[in-house]
Amino acid sequence: MTKKLLFLFDTDPVPSVFDTVVGYDGGADHIIGYGGVDTKNVGALVDGCIYTRGPKEKQFTAIFVGGGSMVAGEAVFKAVKKRFFSNFRVSAMLDSNGSNTTAAAGVALLAKAGALKGKKAVVLAGTGPVGMRAAAMLNIEGAEVAITSRDKARAEEAAKAIQERFGFTPTAIGAADNVARAAAVKGAQIVFAAGAIGVPLLDEKDWQDNPTIEMLADCNAQPPLGLGGVEATDKARERHGKIVIGALGLGGLKLKLHRECVGKLFESADQVFDCENIYAQAKVLA
Numbered sequence: 001m002t003k004k005l006l007f008l009f010d011t012d013p014v015p016s017v018f019d020t021v022v023g024y025d026g027g028a029d030h031i032i033g034y035g036g037v038d039t040k041n042v043g044a045l046v047d048g049c050i051y052t053r054g055p056k057e058k059q060f061t062a063i064f065v066g067g068g069s070m071v072a073g074e075a076v077f078k079a080v081k082k083r084f085f086s087n088f089r090v091s092a093m094l095d096s097n098g099s100n101t102t103a104a105a106g107v108a109l110l111a112k113a114g115a116l117k118g119k120k121a122v123v124l125a126g127t128g129p130v131g132m133r134a135a136a137m138l139n140i141e142g143a144e145v146a147i148t149s150r151d152k153a154r155a156e157e158a159a160k161a162i163q164e165r166f167g168f169t170p171t172a173i174g175a176a177d178n179v180a181r182a183a184a185v186k187g188a189q190i191v192f193a194a195g196a197i198g199v200p201l202l203d204e205k206d207w208q209d210n211p212t213i214e215m216l217a218d219c220n221a222q223p224p225l226g227l228g229g230v231e232a233t234d235k236a237r238e239r240h241g242k243i244v245i246g247a248l249g250l251g252g253l254k255l256k257l258h259r260e261c262v263g264k265l266f267e268s269a270d271q272v273f274d275c276e277n278i279y280a281q282a283k284v285l286a
Contacts, residue, residue, distance in 0.1 A: 002060045004266045007049055008033040009042060011067030011076055011096070018098070019066045022255065026262025028062075037065075038072070039079045046083040049090050055269075062265035063092040070096045070129035071161065081272065091271035093261055093278075098254070099129030100275055101261070104282035105254035106192060106217040106245060107137040112286045113215055113236045113243045117142030120212075121190035124148050124181055124201040124226065126170070127158035130219055131194035136166045137279045138190065146171035148184050166275075182206035185213065193218040193226035204229030208240035221247035257282050 006028035008015050015033025023031045034045060049061050065077045073096030080092055095101055110116060121138045123131045126147025135145045145168075149155035152174025163169040175181040181202050185191050189212055195201045197220055207213050208229060220226040225246070229239060235249030260281060261273050 002053075002057050003029040004060050005029065005062070006031045006262065006265070007045065007061070007063050009037040009045060009063060009065050009076060009080070010035050011037055011065075011069055011072040016066050019064060019095070022258045023064060023262055026259035027266060028262060037067075037076055039075050042076050042079050043083055046080050050084065050088040055087055058087070058090055058269035060266055061090045061269075062262075063090060064262070064265075065092065065094045066096055068097050068129075070099055070132060072096070073129075074165070077274070087269070090269050091265040091273075093265060093271075093273035095258070095278075097129040098258070099133045100273075100278040101254050101258045101282075102130050102219055102250070103133035103137055103194070104275075104279040105250040105257055105286075106219060107134055107141065107279065108282035108286040109236060109245050109250055109253060110190060110192070110215050110217055111141050111283065113245075116190060118144070119189040119214070120144045120146070120187060121192060122146045122148065122173075122185050122188045123170075124175075124184075124191065124193045125195035125199070126192075127154050128194055128196070131192075132158055132162055133275055134192050134194055135162055135170050136275050138192065139166065139168050139170070140276070140279060143190060146173055146184070146188075148173045148175040148181060150174070150176045178203050178206065185210065187212055189214045191216040191227070193220065195220055195226045197222045198224060199226065200224045200228060201226045202228060207242070213242055215243045215245075217245040217250065219247050219250070221251065253282065253286060256285055260285060
């Protein structure tokens with residue numbers, strides 16, 4: 001029986017243990033991880049994937065691009081796809097920093113809880129991998145999206161990158177502290193917190209009495225959480241008359257989605273999993 005081989009191309013120096021474990025849980029027989037992968041060295045790695053097995057066996061080789069930087073991951077993913085031609089290709093997936101699967105799980109659960117079309121959505125700390133992907137997925141649902149950063153210039157840079165990849169430009173907001181972020185969410189119906197571990201982004205008092213906010217999601221599972229007053233285990237729970245989703249509340253769907261996509265990589269040799277179809281799969285599983 002042909003072994004299912006998953007090659008982990010990580011843009012960080014050391015390949016991700018998390019992605020390795022979930023890759024095995026997703027059905028890979030063997031995972032080979034490479035750290036420090038960039039656009040200059042990835043070509044030879046891809047060649048090793050596409051030239052070694054015959055047409056009928058290529059579906060059992062797949063590539064997973066990860067690492068902490070979405071910018072670096074997108075560049076490597078683009079270089080991987082550029083190396084493919086004719087039937088010399090294998091399936092590939094991009095999930096830098098768990099960005100696609102985490103954002104997809106959070107937005108899919110929000111969309112399941114209520115319609116997002118036409119709503120104003122603010123992604124707090126929206127310049128990281130998860131925040132940028134969440135902004136894109138909220139746009140797919142028809143929301144009017146804004147992203148915040150402590151540095152306005154960084155928010156503008158991220159908005160430009162989103163425009164180049166997805167064809168829309170979210171509003172860029174500079175919000176250096178919780179007071180500024182409280183001002184940023186005024187008038188919004190959706191709040192998606194995508195900050196780093198242990199970084200509080202919004203106090204409970206700044207959303208509990210906000211008359212327009214309907215739903216909130218927080219991706220931070222370790223205290224202090226991103227959104228004050230939200231528990232990590234909340235899953236479409238009502239608090240102060242709003243629907244709230246915590247990091248562990250969306251984490252089950254994120255892991256299920258990650259495993260599901262890895263499994264699908266081995267169904268054929270021409271699968272490409274990135275933001276749009278990972279999000280579509282999340283909506284099926286939510």
